[in-house]
Amino acid sequence: MKMKTSYCASLTLLASLLTGTAFFAGCSDSGSSATQASSQNKGSAAERTYVAPGEKDEYYLFYSGGHSGQVFVAGLPSMRHLITIPVFAPSPGTGYGFDDESREMLGDFTWGDVHHPGLSKTDGMYDGRWLFVNDNANNRVARIDLRDFKTKQILGPIPNSSGNHGSSFVTENSEYLLVGTRFSVPLPMGRFAPVEDYADEFNGMVSGLKVDPESGDLSVGWQIITPPFNWDLGSTGKGPSSGWAFWTSYNTEMAHTKLEANASQRDRDYAAFVNWRAAEAAVKDGKADMLDGVPVIDPAKVPGVLYYVPIGKSPHGIDVDPSGRWIAASGKLQPTTTVFDFEKVQAAIDNKEFQAEFRGVPVLNYDVIVEGEVPVGLGPLHTQYDGKGNAYTSLYIESAVAKWKLPPWTDAEKANLEFTVLDKIGVHYNIGHLVIGGSDTRAPYGDWLVAMNKLSKGRHLSVGPSQPESSQLIDITGRKMEMVYESFTDPEPHFAQILKADMIQPIEVYPKAESNNPNAVWSLSDATYTREPGKVTAKVAAVRSQFGPDKITAEVGDTVVLHITNVEQTTDIIHGFAISGYDLNVIIDPGETKSVTFKADKVGVFPFYCTNFCSALHQEMQGYLEVKPASVTTASVD
Amino acid sequence: MHQTQNSHDSSLPWWRREARFLDRPLTPLSRFFLLLVALCFVVSAFLPLWRITLIAPQYQEGLRVNIYSYKLEGGGLDGQDLFEINNLNHYIGMRPLVQSDFVEMKWMPFALGLFAMIALRAAVHGRMSHVIDLFALFTYFGLFSVGLFYYRLYTYGHELDPTAPITMEPFTPMLVGKNQIANFTQYSFPLIGGVLMMTIPVLIVAAFWFSRKRHVDSL
Numbered sequence: 001m002k003m004k005t006s007y008c009a010s011l012t013l014l015a016s017l018l019t020g021t022a023f024f025a026g027c028s029d030s031g032s033s034a035t036q037a038s039s040q041n042k043g044s045a046a047e048r049t050y051v052a053p054g055e056k057d058e059y060y061l062f063y064s065g066g067h068s069g070q071v072f073v074a075g076l077p078s079m080r081h082l083i084t085i086p087v088f089a090p091s092p093g094t095g096y097g098f099d100d101e102s103r104e105m106l107g108d109f110t111w112g113d114v115h116h117p118g119l120s121k122t123d124g125m126y127d128g129r130w131l132f133v134n135d136n137a138n139n140r141v142a143r144i145d146l147r148d149f150k151t152k153q154i155l156g157p158i159p160n161s162s163g164n165h166g167s168s169f170v171t172e173n174s175e176y177l178l179v180g181t182r183f184s185v186p187l188p189m190g191r192f193a194p195v196e197d198y199a200d201e202f203n204g205m206v207s208g209l210k211v212d213p214e215s216g217d218l219s220v221g222w223q224i225i226t227p228p229f230n231w232d233l234g235s236t237g238k239g240p241s242s243g244w245a246f247w248t249s250y251n252t253e254m255a256h257t258k259l260e261a262n263a264s265q266r267d268r269d270y271a272a273f274v275n276w277r278a279a280e281a282a283v284k285d286g287k288a289d290m291l292d293g294v295p296v297i298d299p300a301k302v303p304g305v306l307y308y309v310p311i312g313k314s315p316h317g318i319d320v321d322p323s324g325r326w327i328a329a330s331g332k333l334q335p336t337t338t339v340f341d342f343e344k345v346q347a348a349i350d351n352k353e354f355q356a357e358f359r360g361v362p363v364l365n366y367d368v369i370v371e372g373e374v375p376v377g378l379g380p381l382h383t384q385y386d387g388k389g390n391a392y393t394s395l396y397i398e399s400a401v402a403k404w405k406l407p408p409w410t411d412a413e414k415a416n417l418e419f420t421v422l423d424k425i426g427v428h429y430n431i432g433h434l435v436i437g438g439s440d441t442r443a444p445y446g447d448w449l450v451a452m453n454k455l456s457k458g459r460h461l462s463v464g465p466s467q468p469e470s471s472q473l474i475d476i477t478g479r480k481m482e483m484v485y486e487s488f489t490d491p492e493p494h495f496a497q498i499l500k501a502d503m504i505q506p507i508e509v510y511p512k513a514e515s516n517n518p519n520a521v522w523s524l525s526d527a528t529y530t531r532e533p534g535k536v537t538a539k540v541a542a543v544r545s546q547f548g549p550d551k552i553t554a555e556v557g558d559t560v561v562l563h564i565t566n567v568e569q570t571t572d573i574i575h576g577f578a579i580s581g582y583d584l585n586v587i588i589d590p591g592e593t594k595s596v597t598f599k600a601d602k603v604g605v606f607p608f609y610c611t612n613f614c615s616a617l618h619q620e621m622q623g624y625l626e627v628k629p630a631s632v633t634t635a636s637v638d
Numbered sequence: 639m640h641q642t643q644n645s646h647d648s649s650l651p652w653w654r655r656e657a658r659f660l661d662r663p664l665t666p667l668s669r670f671f672l673l674l675v676a677l678c679f680v681v682s683a684f685l686p687l688w689r690i691t692l693i694a695p696q697y698q699e700g701l702r703v704n705i706y707s708y709k710l711e712g713g714g715l716d717g718q719d720l721f722e723i724n725n726l727n728h729y730i731g732m733r734p735l736v737q738s739d740f741v742e743m744k745w746m747p748f749a750l751g752l753f754a755m756i757a758l759r760a761a762v763h764g765r766m767s768h769v770i771d772l773f774a775l776f777t778y779f780g781l782f783s784v785g786l787f788y789y790r791l792y793t794y795g796h797e798l799d800p801t802a803p804i805t806m807e808p809f810t811p812m813l814v815g816k817n818q819i820a821n822f823t824q825y826s827f828p829l830i831g832g833v834l835m836m837t838i839p840v841l842i843v844a845a846f847w848f849s850r851k852r853h854v855d856s857l
Binding site: 511513543 | 714715716718721722725729803
């Protein structure tokens, strides 16, 4: 189609100009504008979950990746996997764990066990700034910045904390991130005591990591030393429970062997109800002792910081409802979810209604704080809320989700709490966590529920003995829950967070103007490499479809430091820098500079090339690392 | 020749009589148009004159270059589009578009200022000869600029590095309109400054038109 060009026949001043004829494009995907999939107009399950090509999902789903050590990102309602954010394990696909910075963050660990992602909050609502995740295995937490979806900090191993399972739950203004020790050990860590002396020599710890309100940087704020219970899951307060943190425990028996039976003897284990504002004040007032460099509070010496609450039986999840008044905790070994009224908890504390004391810490009188035990079904684990007065509890043994009504209950309901159980839906199979977007905020989204199941057997094409995990999407907008979709992931999502997509506007290139890396080079002509005895330093520019310099010469034994800048400022023009035979693959996003240091310990010529497909001449984007034999002068010096 | 009816000029030779036309004073309306012309020159010195847009499957959001009298400005964040266009053009061996190569961007604002002053002079002195001067000079300037523009397009599209990765038939990008070049659709259209520039000759002609009979009435 040719357009008429004659309309400007009149005398016209044309500033001289010209066009660039762009010929080859890079490998970016077409960025067609998108409309959001409608989940409001209920159609068939397929219609409700279908997100057409080029369209975008309405929500982000951030799954924990379990012992993969990573975080999976999917879209809702399509359940399409979008990307995996590497956190605790190297990832050659994104070059994580190969460059100096990420290698230093990972330290000596090559994996982690991510369980509970927690979104940062302001005023009890998600603010879209950070996603925090815990490492159950190596006692760490990490912060992912949602501006670029990159891991920015790994804190840990956290002192005095072995097995950080009860994490990373965020307080209502992101003041603190909860940490709880699943495994008790002799403290300080590294001290030996026989396992037989478990009850006396071992200790657990519940902690709050302080979150810097500007940078998000994490540091230990306070720790509270406890008996060697196994702290399990946590949640944070708001509204009437503002300033409080909660953890369940199993093994109040303090058994050290055959826990399956020995930790299941008592009908009720203790939850920790922690007044974190009091803990914060105690540290400030110097009432904490330093242990392994961090302030540790002995709750027997600082009253008002910690209370125990009995919960039956072998409880797992403890979840505060959007109002902050109701706390649901589920005992794996009893078919009920226990609902506490925090207003009654506060009154019991004020009136000192304690039923016992355990090592100097009061145990609240169960009967005066409990609102009811809802008979949800077998193996209840976790509870989420839709913000419309309903709670949804996962039933591991029954392989189902129960929907039930939160208090206040009618007299008839109180007389028979079975009336509060409104619906139940089977899931496939053996659900662990479940998530409703915003359940831990003041205003849940309340439209989708994702069930994260532990067994997927028979639900997918067979892939051999290593099985994927199944996640199922349930529509909760109606009176009855409705299963609409399922998808499969690598092992193994535990908990997840859902965030409305319009809450964040991630950057897609690192703006050149923001770069303050002194080793960045922004054009091929600025690229350099220099050698001094024992060390080669190269400032490498990567641009479609060249590296500058494309020959780097070293002598065997040299330390090679490469600072590689991807000078592109175009979305999805990502370059890689891999050296054959040197086990190295750095991936550099547009506008990013990454550094990598390695020893040239093999003589020879080693090709390097761009690993991330970038352009039509991507294959040609290569060069050579020459590693010469040691020169005579160097040899004589040796 | 209508001038022959003016009997008191009849003693003059015909070529002197014809020249009297140039001394003709301008009507207030014509002067107003000339003021507008001056304003157009001044304003368009600051506004973008022209835009070239490139759209491809991978660049549905488009790559843009805005052309001012004194600068080249890439679209996107921090003028990224110009960088991107140059990056892509290197594959076919086209010289990068660099502002410093465009010497006309150094004298163009000066020329526009000069034209504004010539237009002001015409508006104040108010003689037909000034309108003719302005028109003639502007015609020259305009034709020269269009020619230069075309020459730029031609040379960038024809002086391709023979060692470039991709060998391409030399071409001339579109001056005005829409054109397909490989995977890119090129659009080349005036922006506000360019539209003002096109308005100028219309205003000059209008200034001429509304003073064409003045001579008869006043003398």
